[in-house]
Amino acid sequence: MAEEIIQIKDLKVHYPIRSGFWNRITDYVRAVDGINLSIKEGETYGLIGESGSGKSTTGKAIVGVEKVTSGQILYKGVDVTKAANRKKLNYNKDVQMIFQDSMSSLNPRKRIEDIIAEPIRNFENLTTDEERKRVQELLDIVGMPSDAIYKYPHEFSGGQRQRIGVARAVATNPKLIVADEPTSALDLSVQAQVLNFMKQIQQQYNIAFLFISHDLGVVKHMSEDIAIMHRGRFVEIGDRDQIYNDPMHIYTKRLLSAIPKVDVEHREEHKKERQRVEKEFLDNQDKWYDKDGRVLPLKKVSDRHYVALPEDMIQEELKEGE
């Protein structure tokens, strides 16, 4: 069993809402509202959610660019929400990020060489030759030609730029990479390329990924463990099979039924099923959420499968499944 590389305990990120004459804090936006998760070494953890669910905020909180309201992020057993601890553990070197928009995440005025070398320069002391060699290696890993180091970001296509982003994230030999929608701006065939490179790198360097996406097909392809996020909390966590073949929470079912399927023969049935689930979701809000519309606490269903439902409904669902 692989060791846990990072543990998140009751993480909360709240943004204050100010209003009134004195501009006092009147309420909070609960972007992330108490989530627990742990990522194992060399494995991919998939985080699925729609826009506004708090998935990106979670990712940003983990890499340390978002201020945490409360809760802990444990790395090697030490809470890294404090900046001093991050420095001591080399956390900023060990945890890297891949962004969604490759154009805005690469400095347009820098050459690829400088872009990829920047994290190396921050954390390591290499001579110019060593550094160039390392950059070449990294470009090689993501399948880019060696003359790419002299070019600027705009000279590349979207897929190539995203691969440069991957190379930059790998540059410091990280243990964990937070990938926030890394392929959602890419075409299908290019997406396949980037995903394959990410998998290769993972196997080669034993890197853990937190793979954040709204695309359930991509997440399924990439991850072993999956969490579904809604309104700042997890509604369901489990392994791939449990989430895709045996979903229990209505929100998970709703997401799964909404994915367009490449099955022309049965599209009318899919549509009916989707509309049935949607109706159930809308009609029984109070059954699935608490009176403030928040997600209920997670309950254990089986070894790795947890769902945010009251005990009696879990039993009901289990019976139905049989």
Added chain:
Amino acid sequence: MDKQTDVLLDIEHLHTAYRLQGKFYDAADDINLRLKRDEILAIVGESGSGKSTIASSIIGLYDQKNTRVTGDILYNELNLVGLNDKLFNQIRGKRIGMIFQDPLASLNPLMRVGDQVAETLYYHTDMDEKQRHDRVIELFNQVGMPRPEEMYSMYPHELSGGLRQRVVIAIAIACKPEIIIADEPTTALDVTIQAQILDLLKEIQKETHSGIILITHDLGVVAETADQVAVMYAGQIVEKADVKTIFSNPLHPYTRSLLHSMPQTDSNDEELHVIQGTVPSLKNMPRSGDRFAARIPWIPASAHEDNPRIHEVEPNHFVRCTCWQGFHFEDEK
């Protein structure tokens, strides 16, 4: 049924070229398409394949100086290519409705959404103010906006992405157009909202008997909504058939490669299929030979036609070039 009157739009030998550094390059190359009433025609392709170029050629929204459009786009005997602005303004918005990808960019941020829908009615109908208001409320109901009276006086930034797209759809269908062109209408939306918007488009079509041209890169969306499908690669249509045929019996190597590279929700741990190389840019487009040949280098050159034409391989199933006949993926025999 009378075949002649069923055809809403007949595109024949359409070439759309953009001027780059003084020379014209074809972004859409010899496009032949036919849109019928009650039909959803999907145009699928990756970025740079020319699918949006076709849309802008149909509705005449292009830079006149730097774009050259030739061929015929026949709408009721009227050729939309080279039509003057005055006539075009009577057709755009009234006969042909348009839905764009980014609803925030296609709405005026300083105008109430209700007024934006009413504006279309003001230009194209002779309704008075009261009638226009009532029609907008009716439209908001039709596109499934909650509390339409309240929504009327909202500004775009106050609405969610799904609601904004509904407003754009309301504008597009306000004058009951015969043709609706939807350019990536759901790409910016979440899957659950996407499903709702696609359902809505189908419902509207059932009511108004219009024809819809759906431009998308998402094969899942195509499989769920389209009737006819045209697959585009590098400015050309490479395969054209009805939706069942495209997914059950895809023939062109590009269509097959695309379907092969999809991460499926019922797949296992295998590597995803990658199409080698990249789409040639407009300037570097090969002038002769099969444009897809460079991406399937293991297929011998003799399998390709010198000047690939589109062939009808079975009734209503068109495939470009002959290379599909012996095509296999690199890792299979």
